[in-house]
Amino acid sequence: MLDKVWPLRFWKLGYWQQWFRVVNSANNVAILNPRQIYIIPTRWGLLYAIMLIGLLIGSINYSLSLGYYVTFLLASLGNIAMLHTWRNLVHLQVAVLNSKPVFASESVAINLKISESKNRPRYVIGAYFNQQSEVIHDINANDALTVEIPLATQKRGWQSLPRLTVYTEFPLSLLHAWVVIENPFQFLVYPKPSDSSNPNNLSADAITQGSSMVTKGDDDFNGHKNYQVGDSPSRIDWKASSRGIGMYTKLYSGAEVHTLWLDWADTSGSTESRISQLTRLVMDAHATQQIYGLRLPNNEIAANNSEEHYHQVLTDLALFK
Amino acid sequence: MNQLLNFQLLKWLLVSLAAVLATHTPNLPVWVIIASIGFGTWRFLMDKYRWPFPKIWLLLPITLLICVGIVFTFKGFFGRDASLSLLMVMCSLKLLETKNIRDYMLVIVMAYFLVGNLFLFSQTITTFGLSIPPLLLLTATLIHISYKNADKPKPIIFYLKLAGQLLLQAVPVMLILFVLFPRIPGPLWGLPQDANSGMSGLGDSLQFGNISNLTKNSAIAFRVQFKGAAPEQSQLYWRGPVLWHQEDRSWTMSSNKIGLQTESLKVFGKRIQYTMTLEPHNRLWMLMLDMPTLIPHDANLTHDYSMIAEKPIRTRLRYDATSFSSYQLGVNLGERERLLNLQINEGENPRTVQLAKSWQGLSAPDKINTALQRFRQLPFVYTLKPPILGNNPVDDFLFNTKRGFCEHYATSFVYLMRAAGVPARIITGYQGGEYNPNGSYYIVRQSDAHAWAEVWLANKGWLRIDPTAAVSPERIENGINDSLDETDELPLMARADYPWLKKAYLNWDSVNNSWNQWILGYDDKKQLDFLKKLSGKNMSLQEMLMWMIGIIALILGLTAYFLIRKQKAKLNPAQRLYAQYLKLLKRAGLTPRNGETTSDFATRASKNLPNQKTQILDIAQRYNVITYSQSPNPELLQDLAQCIKQLNIPKQS
Numbered sequence: 001m002l003d004k005v006w007p008l009r010f011w012k013l014g015y016w017q018q019w020f021r022v023v024n025s026a027n028n029v030a031i032l033n034p035r036q037i038y039i040i041p042t043r044w045g046l047l048y049a050i051m052l053i054g055l056l057i058g059s060i061n062y063s064l065s066l067g068y069y070v071t072f073l074l075a076s077l078g079n080i081a082m083l084h085t086w087r088n089l090v091h092l093q094v095a096v097l098n099s100k101p102v103f104a105s106e107s108v109a110i111n112l113k114i115s116e117s118k119n120r121p122r123y124v125i126g127a128y129f130n131q132q133s134e135v136i137h138d139i140n141a142n143d144a145l146t147v148e149i150p151l152a153t154q155k156r157g158w159q160s161l162p163r164l165t166v167y168t169e170f171p172l173s174l175l176h177a178w179v180v181i182e183n184p185f186q187f188l189v190y191p192k193p194s195d196s197s198n199p200n201n202l203s204a205d206a207i208t209q210g211s212s213m214v215t216k217g218d219d220d221f222n223g224h225k226n227y228q229v230g231d232s233p234s235r236i237d238w239k240a241s242s243r244g245i246g247m248y249t250k251l252y253s254g255a256e257v258h259t260l261w262l263d264w265a266d267t268s269g270s271t272e273s274r275i276s277q278l279t280r281l282v283m284d285a286h287a288t289q290q291i292y293g294l295r296l297p298n299n300e301i302a303a304n305n306s307e308e309h310y311h312q313v314l315t316d317l318a319l320f321k
Numbered sequence: 322m323n324q325l326l327n328f329q330l331l332k333w334l335l336v337s338l339a340a341v342l343a344t345h346t347p348n349l350p351v352w353v354i355i356a357s358i359g360f361g362t363w364r365f366l367m368d369k370y371r372w373p374f375p376k377i378w379l380l381l382p383i384t385l386l387i388c389v390g391i392v393f394t395f396k397g398f399f400g401r402d403a404s405l406s407l408l409m410v411m412c413s414l415k416l417l418e419t420k421n422i423r424d425y426m427l428v429i430v431m432a433y434f435l436v437g438n439l440f441l442f443s444q445t446i447t448t449f450g451l452s453i454p455p456l457l458l459l460t461a462t463l464i465h466i467s468y469k470n471a472d473k474p475k476p477i478i479f480y481l482k483l484a485g486q487l488l489l490q491a492v493p494v495m496l497i498l499f500v501l502f503p504r505i506p507g508p509l510w511g512l513p514q515d516a517n518s519g520m521s522g523l524g525d526s527l528q529f530g531n532i533s534n535l536t537k538n539s540a541i542a543f544r545v546q547f548k549g550a551a552p553e554q555s556q557l558y559w560r561g562p563v564l565w566h567q568e569d570r571s572w573t574m575s576s577n578k579i580g581l582q583t584e585s586l587k588v589f590g591k592r593i594q595y596t597m598t599l600e601p602h603n604r605l606w607m608l609m610l611d612m613p614t615l616i617p618h619d620a621n622l623t624h625d626y627s628m629i630a631e632k633p634i635r636t637r638l639r640y641d642a643t644s645f646s647s648y649q650l651g652v653n654l655g656e657r658e659r660l661l662n663l664q665i666n667e668g669e670n671p672r673t674v675q676l677a678k679s680w681q682g683l684s685a686p687d688k689i690n691t692a693l694q695r696f697r698q699l700p701f702v703y704t705l706k707p708p709i710l711g712n713n714p715v716d717d718f719l720f721n722t723k724r725g726f727c728e729h730y731a732t733s734f735v736y737l738m739r740a741a742g743v744p745a746r747i748i749t750g751y752q753g754g755e756y757n758p759n760g761s762y763y764i765v766r767q768s769d770a771h772a773w774a775e776v777w778l779a780n781k782g783w784l785r786i787d788p789t790a791a792v793s794p795e796r797i798e799n800g801i802n803d804s805l806d807e808t809d810e811l812p813l814m815a816r817a818d819y820p821w822l823k824k825a826y827l828n829w830d831s832v833n834n835s836w837n838q839w840i841l842g843y844d845d846k847k848q849l850d851f852l853k854k855l856s857g858k859n860m861s862l863q864e865m866l867m868w869m870i871g872i873i874a875l876i877l878g879l880t881a882y883f884l885i886r887k888q889k890a891k892l893n894p895a896q897r898l899y900a901q902y903l904k905l906l907k908r909a910g911l912t913p914r915n916g917e918t919t920s921d922f923a924t925r926a927s928k929n930l931p932n933q934k935t936q937i938l939d940i941a942q943r944y945n946v947i948t949y950s951q952s953p954n955p956e957l958l959q960d961l962a963q964c965i966k967q968l969n970i971p972k973q974s
Contacts, residue, residue, distance in 0.1 A: 034885070044426040051430045055437040060505050063636050065841045066440035066449055068499060070456075074433060076494035077460065079877060080487050087884045118885070124469055136469055171483060172460070173426070173467040 022163065025183040029095045032166065032179050037086055045174035048078060081172040088168045089125070089177050091118050092139070096161065096185040097146065101311070103279070104192040107133070107150045110161065110185075115144035124170040129162050156191040156275070156318045160184065190314045193283055194276035259303045260285055260292040275317050282317070286310045296320055328368050329474060333465050334425060335361050337458035338413065341432050344451045345409060348442045350394050353406045356387070357413035364416040375417050383414065401441050408435060425466050432459055444841050446833065460484035493876050501852075501869035503862055504845040522602030523561050523749055527572040527772060529714065532749070533705050533726040538767040541600055542751055543608060544834055546762040548594040552610070554753055555797045556646050558773065558785065559608040559765065561750035563625040565661055570714060572732060572747050575625070581658060583624045584651030584783070588614055592643050598837065599638045605629045607640065608750055611785065612650060615643035625746070626650065637842055652782040654744060662744035662777065665736060670715040673733070677740030685778050688741045689786060692734060696791040699723060701730075703793035727796070730788035731772040744777040748785070753800045759831035769800070895947045898961050902940055905970050919945055933968060940964045 020038065023030045041049065052075050059067030097111040110129070114137075116122055121141045128134035133150040153159065167178035262281045267274040278294070285292040286305070293303035294313045299320075301313055342349075342357050366372065387410050388398075395403035412431045419425055436455050439448060461484035468475065522542060524531055543559075564572040575581065592614075599607060607620055607628045616622055617640040621629050630638070654662075665674075680688050700723055707725045710717040715736045718729050725733075731747050738745035752771035754763035773787040790797045843851075852860040860868075892900065903913070906926055913922040923941030927934035943961045947953045 044430070047426065047430050048433075051434050054434060058437065058441070062441060063506070063844065064440045064444065065843055066444045066452075067437055068502070068504075069449070069495070069840075070437040070440065070452065072495040072498035072502065073456070073488070073491055074437075076491035076498065077487060079494055079873075080490045080880070083490075083877065083881050083884055084487065087881070090885055124467065138473065170467050171464045171487065173422075173463065 020180050023179050023181045025181065028183065028185065029093050030181045030183060032090055032092045032094070034090050037089055037177055037179050039082060039086055039175055039177040042169060042174060042176045045078070048174050078174060082175050084171050085168060085175045085177045088122050088170050089166065089179065092116060092122065092125070092166070094164070094166060094181055096183045099187040101188045101190055102153060103190045104153050104156045106153060108153050108187060108189070109148040110151055110187065112147050112149055113144050114139055114147060116140065116142060125166065125168050127164060127166045129164055153189045156189050158186045158319070159189055160186050188315060188318060190318045191275045191279045193280040194273065258290065260290050261295060261303070262292055263295040264297050265295070275320060279314065279317055282310070282313050330465050331364070331368050333462040334428065335365055337455060337462045338428070338432055340455040340458050341435050342409065344439055344455055345405070345435065348402070349406055349409060352390060353410050356410050360413040360416055364419070374420065380417065387411070387414065405438055422466060429459055429463055446836055457481065457484050457488060460487060490880060494873050497869060497872050497876065501865055501872070503865050504848045506845045522604060522767065523606065523770060525562055525574055525604065527564055527728055527732065527747060527749055528570055529710060529728060532728045532770045532772055533707070535770040536705060536768045540767050542765050542767050542769065543597055543599040544762050544764055545754065546596045551763065552593060552646055554800070557753050558611045559751040560611050560627055560748060561606050561608055563623070563627050564747040564749065567665055569666070575661065581624045582655065583622070584626065585653065586612060586614070586626070587649040588612065588645035588647065590645060590647040592645060594641070594643050596639065596641050599634060601635045601637060603633050603635055605633060607634070607638065609642050610644035611646065612648040613642055613644045617641065637837055639842060649781070650783040651777070652780065654777050659744055662746055663739050663742065665739045670713045670736065672716045672720055673737060674740045677737055680741050685743045688738065688743055689776060692737050693788060693791040696730065696788055701792045703789065703796065727789040728772045730792060731774050734786070734788040735774050738774070738776055746775050748773050748775055752797065755800065757827045757831055759828055760834055762834065764830060894958055895944060895961065898965055899944050902965050902968065905965070905968055908970050908972055930970070933970065936964055936968045940968070
């Protein structure tokens with residue numbers, strides 16, 4: 001809202017962010033060079049400055065030589081604090097390691113590696129993509145630290161990393177030094193699944209209708225899988241269970257095993273809503289360990305129930321255009 | 322930002338505030354100190370026993386009570402003492418609601434300000450020293466607050482060391498600012514009445530007891546440095562206010578409104594040039610040696626030759642002056658002056674008046690001699706503890722008690738002279754001084770305060786007569802410590818016993834004198850003088866600022882360079898020796914490859930340098946043993962050094 005009012009938009013640091021000199025990451029590593037570090041007083045710094053002005057006026061008014069001494073010593077302390085705050089940040093190296101895929105609107109954890117190579121410990125280094133979720137750490141001398149920085153997601157697909165801010169206020173909290181880092185790293189966001197309570201769009205009919213039962217021969221025993229609620233009692237390997245090694249369901253390829261075909265054509269609504277519905281179905285199918293395949297208008301993924309298959313399907317959904 | 326802060330941090334804050342409070346104890350009323358300690362303790366117990374924070378209905382009455390207390394104690398909110406007490410007690414009251422980082426920062430910034438206020442009360446070297454521990458502790462606390470990883474607490478020394486480093490690194494820029502920051506002559510506005518309380522010095526009137534009270538004060542009145550030889554001790558009469566009027570028991574100055582003419586002055590002999598450094602006394606007079614001829618620009622000479630500043634002297638004042646010890650003052654006495662100098666209250670002191678009348682036939686000089694003779698021959702005693710005098714004080718003193726201090730002798734002598742028809746007046750000031758060989762200057766203390774008389778004789782003008790000299794010539798010759806029997810009454814420093822203590826004191830005073838001259842006296846004038854000496858020309862404000870900014874930028878640049886330089890890892894003795902060995906091998910073009918172990922490198926090196934093979938392999942083996950064994954034999958280190966010494970690799974040309 002405030003951004004709309006012309007003079008007020010300058011109030012937010014975010015507005016100025018676009019003009020800042022940015023540290024680019026070469027080969028994924030961003031080195032915080034002295035010239036790319038910004039520093040401004042914090043509100044405590046401003047309070048401190050006001051206090052110093054008070055001391056200065058007092059010293060002038062009462063002609064106090066030692067009043068000048070305290071004023072100048074503390075002013076100089078502020079200056080030195082500036083150097084130390086800057087020094088606490090300078091020459092750190094920030095690399096993006098990896099991230100785990102998440103569903104849109106979940107928070108993704110970006111793994112960063114912050115390395116120190118100047119043989120001095122760094123204290124209270126903070127990092128954030130947006131101020132709500134910051135992480136603060138110490139880094140030992142000549143050491144590297146892996147930190148997880150949360151980042152909110154909204155859209156599916158490959159997302160580029162927003163600008164990362166690394167900052168510090170150590171040692172006196174009077175000054176805030178920060179750098180803005182850009183890294184070409186991209187992370188994958190799966191589509192947001194639709195509400196699980198509402199899978200009406202995809203009726204059981206549609207499943208049987210649209211899916212075909214692969215019949216390759218009735219007695220083709222294909223292996224076991226862990227028993228799950230809902231598996232047909234006739235398929236339970238009772239012999240195995242009587243040996244006390246657990247409940248298994250026998251799998252027969254071709255037999256009565258349903259291969260679930262999740263088809264674009266069976267969904268309705270906008271593209272995004274269709275993708276959401278399919279994502280929900282994929283998640284449910286994966287959770288119940290069914291064998292499922294995916295049919296998209298331009299793509300078909302063969303049925304399977306492995307973990308890789310699950311991620312492949314979700315990736316395809318995430319990248320669908 | 323609103324995180325609650327831990328107990329350790331609270332303890333830091335309380336300790337640093339306690340340090341600030343401790344340095345301020347002489348400047349605060351007792352109840353403020355007790356209240357501040359109370360609030361601090363309350364806050365401490367609150368955290369220790371998990372008491373709840375006090376509610377607003379409790380804090381509000383406390384605040385009001387404090388305000389009432391301040392108004393009651395100081396008769397108002399304003400002024401130096403009241404503001405300090407208010408700030409101090411409010412700062413400790415604020416502790417009761419310090420929960421988060423915001424409150425902590427507020428308290429710390431207030432405490433820094435309180436440290437600065439210390440110098441409103443005293444600017445001695447000791448106070449300067451006292452200001453350092455609170456600054457260090459406050460800075461350490463600030464670092465502690467900034468160190469937000471409470472789960473990984475650091476040892477106390479970590480915070481103190483870093484605070485010390487920061488403050489030390491701040492010193493160079495502080496010095497530059499101190500020297501080059503343009504000094505603006507204060508005050509910017511009127512000072513509160515109490516800003517200069519506690520200054521002592523001569524009053525503008527004389528009553529019995531005034532000067533003997535001042536004599537108990539060892540505070541320094543002024544210091545004098547003579548250019549050339551100093552006059553005799555008995556000639557060191559420092560002229561202050563001249564008193565003309567007798568009103569009951571007190572003598573006062575003549576009003577300058579009555580427009581008396583400046584007395585004529587003729588001087589003879591050698592000029593005495595000297596520099597005075599006058600301590601502030603919150604009054605107008607500037608003291609000068611009898612009789613001044615050349616006076617500073619911003620001073621005025623009264624008609625009776627005392628020097629008056631334009632405004633009360635509230636800062637240490639340094640001035641050059643010239644005087645002559647042989648002079649003739651006011652040869653022609655006007656009728657008005659004559660009458661004023663004969664004035665005594667009618668009907669008082671009848672015995673004295675009667676005595677003076679009995680001298681009617683004598684000439685004026687004979688009257689003076691008779692009076693002085695009386696002091697010499699009768700059993701008059703020079704004492705700091707004179708008895709209290711009755712309704713006719715001069716009568717009582719001259720005929721009964723006969724015990725008195727310089728003001729008794731001066732006033733009764735002048736009274737006698739006036740009664741006998743000889744114009745006379747009282748001069749107050751200081752007499753004598755103590756020579757400090759370290760720095761070769763004289764120290765004149767409040768305990769050297771003195772009163773004497775001037776009488777007017779036809780064709781001769783005003784003559785200085787010191788009746789005290791008639792009673793106790795030692796006072797004038799040797800100073801006050803030789804002339805009194807009851808030295809207990811005198812301040813330690815004015816006494817003659819404990820010579821080693823006195824010597825130590827004189828050394829300390831010369832340090833203090835330099836401190837006063839150079840640190841405390843560094844004002845706008847001195848700054849310009851100093852910079853002129855330094856640069857050889859008058860420096861303008863712009864130049865001053867340019868130099869200041871330039872030098873500060875240079876210092877900060879250098880500091881920054883040293884701060885971000887890669888710090889060398891500290892090597893243990895074995896590593897140092899090994900580095901030596903690597904340096905030697907480098908001459909032969911051999912350096913360890915990435916990831917190459919000590920022994921691998923040694924094998925490779927010994928292949929290249931077959932004649933050094935045994936030494937190289939020995940070195941590698943010993944180094945490995947020292948580095949990797951649990952408890953290496955300490956002799957092994959010497960052994961390693963020996964091997965490296967034996968290594969013979971010629972320098973490559």
